[in-house]
Amino acid sequence: MKAFKLEQWNHPGTYVEIPKPIPGHGECLIKIRAAGLCRSDLDMLDSKPNSAPWATAISPGYILGHENAGIIEALGEGISDLKVGEGVVVHHLKHCGVCAFCVNGAEQHCEKYKRGDVVLTRGAGIDGGLAEYLVAPRSELVSIGDRDPVLYAPLTDAGVTAYHAVKSFIHRVRPNSTTAVIGIGGLGAYGVQFIKILSAAKIFAIDKSEGCLTTAKELGADEVLLSDASTATKILDMTNGNGIDYIVDFVGNDQTLALAAKISRPQGRIVVVGMEGGSVKLGWNHMATSCEFALSMGSTRQDLEDVCSLATAGKLRIDMQRFSFDQIQEAYDLLRAGRLTGRAVIVM
Structure with a gap:
């Protein structure tokens, strides 16, 4: 079969011909219909040998693609609740099901598949879609x-x-709570939607692109602000000096982390998803008192069940730009240049 592999660090991906896999006991063979591309793919492809976090944690030589959906082609022994021809999506994070994290519903931190600061996933250390x-x-x-x-x-x-x-944090949100989403890209656009669907909080959307802010407004953001040196002051003025209760940073660089700390509110929460390698001073006089700071990692299979249910109910807008399998490099180039409309999806 045809596949697209990361064979060497700091090199473009390569098209290869490899044997078609065979499902074992408890496994399914999936005919891939679509695979989304992610900025973390670029981070992996651009990694220099022995550089953190990817090249120090995993080895090259795997098929890329960790956003995978397709059709059941064949069932291994022991599977009775799925059928050939049924559509499925794949939760890309591996988990053992028996370690302390898995047992407590946090399989994205599975001890068996943890490698330094990353976790072995489909498309990152293990063959993807x-x-x-x-x-x-x-x-x-x-x-x-x-x-x-x-x-x-x-x-x-x-x-x-x-x-x-x-x-x-959504369980703590009240009707008069304020939230901020920093970075309205492929993930931030969903962040706005989930806050809107699951709460009555006021949503501030922040980005350096006017186009992204237009999208945020369409998706339900109440206020949109261009990211610049005056953003924190503007938000404090708009909230009567109170700041924001709950902040999600989908960028994670020095500037966005500093902004999140400046606009935080006492007893709030700053959640960082973006992996752009930024850092920020925390503690007294650097963020609001009793405000929590957390790095959010991955998801659980139950999260995927929930999100698919929302999509099936027609509650999510799913923006994407479709590419054929032979256009993978073109799609990565557009992703790198920030010229995509929604998520890049390779359609088989």
């Missing part, structure tokens, strides 16, 4: 029945990662 076929355990699959897998592919990382971050 930029291929004609993929084998995955039944425990990593969510059925979507006869629905179009192409529409669900971006939800398996961009959607579900944003959902997990929002879920970490």
